[in-house]
Amino acid sequence: MPSYETVIGLEIHVQLATRSKAFCADDASFGGAPNTHTSAISLAHPGTLPRLNEKAVEYALRLGLALGCDINLNSSFDRKNYFYADLPKGYQITQDQNPVCRGGQLTLNRPAPKTMRIHHIHLEEDAGKSLHDQDPQFSFIDLNRAGVPLLEIVTEPDLRSAEEAAACMEAIRHLVRWLGISDGNMEEGSLRCDVNVSVRETGDPAYGTRCEIKNINSMRFARRAIEFETARQIEILENGGRVEQETRGFDPAGGFTFSLREKEQAHDYRYFPEPDLPPVRIAPEMLEAVRAAMPPLPQVLEQEFQTVHQLPAHDTEQLVQDRQTAQYFQHLVSEGNPPAKLLANLVIHKLLPWAAENGLALADCPVQPAQWREFVRLIDSGKLSATAANQQLFPALLQQPGAAPGQLAESLQLLQSSDLDWLEKLADELLARYPDKAAEYRKGKKGLLGFFMGELMRASKGKADPKAATAVLVARLG
Numbered sequence: 001m002p003s004y005e006t007v008i009g010l011e012i013h014v015q016l017a018t019r020s021k022a023f024c025a026d027d028a029s030f031g032g033a034p035n036t037h038t039s040a041i042s043l044a045h046p047g048t049l050p051r052l053n054e055k056a057v058e059y060a061l062r063l064g065l066a067l068g069c070d071i072n073l074n075s076s077f078d079r080k081n082y083f084y085a086d087l088p089k090g091y092q093i094t095q096d097q098n099p100v101c102r103g104g105q106l107t108l109n110r111p112a113p114k115t116m117r118i119h120h121i122h123l124e125e126d127a128g129k130s131l132h133d134q135d136p137q138f139s140f141i142d143l144n145r146a147g148v149p150l151l152e153i154v155t156e157p158d159l160r161s162a163e164e165a166a167a168c169m170e171a172i173r174h175l176v177r178w179l180g181i182s183d184g185n186m187e188e189g190s191l192r193c194d195v196n197v198s199v200r201e202t203g204d205p206a207y208g209t210r211c212e213i214k215n216i217n218s219m220r221f222a223r224r225a226i227e228f229e230t231a232r233q234i235e236i237l238e239n240g241g242r243v244e245q246e247t248r249g250f251d252p253a254g255g256f257t258f259s260l261r262e263k264e265q266a267h268d269y270r271y272f273p274e275p276d277l278p279p280v281r282i283a284p285e286m287l288e289a290v291r292a293a294m295p296p297l298p299q300v301l302e303q304e305f306q307t308v309h310q311l312p313a314h315d316t317e318q319l320v321q322d323r324q325t326a327q328y329f330q331h332l333v334s335e336g337n338p339p340a341k342l343l344a345n346l347v348i349h350k351l352l353p354w355a356a357e358n359g360l361a362l363a364d365c366p367v368q369p370a371q372w373r374e375f376v377r378l379i380d381s382g383k384l385s386a387t388a389a390n391q392q393l394f395p396a397l398l399q400q401p402g403a404a405p406g407q408l409a410e411s412l413q414l415l416q417s418s419d420l421d422w423l424e425k426l427a428d429e430l431l432a433r434y435p436d437k438a439a440e441y442r443k444g445k446k447g448l449l450g451f452f453m454g455e456l457m458r459a460s461k462g463k464a465d466p467k468a469a470t471a472v473l474v475a476r477l478g
């Protein structure tokens with residue numbers, strides 16, 4: 001049996017976090033009692049006219065700049081005609097011929113580093129929601145979502161596995177949250193995906209025929225749908241059949257895809273330029289203003305953390321998990337050249353869990369960055385063991401957020417000592433207590449140093465500075 005390769009392209013829909021809808025002032029927020037975020041415009045009453053939400057355009061520019069797209073200063077809207085109960089106008093306003101962004105690329109870190117190409121990004125409006133599970137006899141329609149602005153990110157068919165497809169969705173979710181243009185919440189449908197899948201024999205330069213799986217709203221479903229679809233298409237080919245181009249659905253309970261309809265052709269939608277909206281002319285000044293207000297991108301900060309602060313990729317990935325964390329860390333390392341690795345440990349292993357447990361942001365932490373810098377300096381200088389710092393000083397500081405870490409550690413008797421007289425006294429006591437072991441050490445059993453260190457730390461109740469203690473022991477034993 002020949003080996004096959006899966007080829008995947010995604011059409012990712014991102015709901016924009018604007019306050020109002022794409023073409024009217026209705027509330028665009030999620031939820032609300034059904035059909036309350038609906039004016040005559042959302043309901044498509046005759047004679048109403050759309051008016052473009054400038055914020056939605058700004059958000060499109062942010063994403064386009066972040067993905068290195070060519071920004072189209074002269075885009076325009078088209079009508080995509082189809083009949084569906086949750087589409088009151090009988091058409092969707094979208095960008096078909098002339099999208100706001102073209103090209104661009106996205107770099108994935110997982111499963112292996114890879115740069116994939118973006119085909120284009122266009123603006124459009126969402127449809128309402130049909131609810132089929134509320135009543136045995138009737139379907140219900142909630143038009144609150146009708147007209148909420150979306151960006152559709154269409155990728156090139158550059159993905160080769162379910163893992164890469166999930167990584168791509170994750171990267172987009174991370175980016176739109178970072179840019180503050182969407183909450184990226186998949187459960188609430190703010191991020192959804194159509195997954196295009198084809199297979200071909202490994203090495204074949206031509207793509208196979210693809211199927212489009214509609215409306216996937218979780219990474220796990222995307223993975224399972226791709227795996228199922230890959231196996232299904234391979235089986236067809238192995239049996240000498242041909243994959244039909246079609247639109248399919250995914251059944252999450254059964255884990256299978258099923259045919260919805262033959263793939264429609266563009267002419268089925270009878271696209272034509274939207275006559276009720278003028279073309280979108282983006283002033284160069286607007287583009288420059290958006291560019292100037294862009295936050296530093298996560299990959300740029302990650303690179304900076306690795307090169308300037310010498311942090312491992314495993315840490316930096318966690319530090320750029322969201323913009324707030326990255327900014328907080330930047331602030332921590334910005335002054336006085338504190339040990340960056342210890343600050344990274346503090347943020348990743350102590351502060352982020354603390355924030356999550358308390359439902360707070362890092363910036364809300366009552367202990368100030370200057371205090372955390374002192375906290376890690378105590379560890380770095382050997383005055384405080386990492387264990388005592390994390391297990392005792394950390395919670396104590398949060399209890400007394402005004403305290404100076406050094407003084408607090410002292411009053412809690414946590415400070416380690418490198419006081420030579422004291423260490424030598426402890427070492428001599430040990431040598432007197434274990435003369436046989438000392439003799440063995442002197443005969444060459446150097447591994448016993450660990451035994452003496454353990455005993456010394458115990459005798460000092462963990463307060464001996466390990467470096468100084470080792471030096472004293474080696475001198476006394478040698």
Ligand code: ADP
Nearest residue numbers: 007008009010155156157196197198207208210
């Ligand atoms: P259409 O306009 O008919 O929807 P496009 O060519 O714009 O088709 O592609 C839509 C999506 O399908 C894109 O994400 C693209 O990457 C993906 N795609 C195109 N060809 C293939 C293929 N042979 N296998 C998998 N995905 C594909």
Ligand code: MG
Nearest residue numbers: 011154194212
């Ligand atoms: Mg399409």
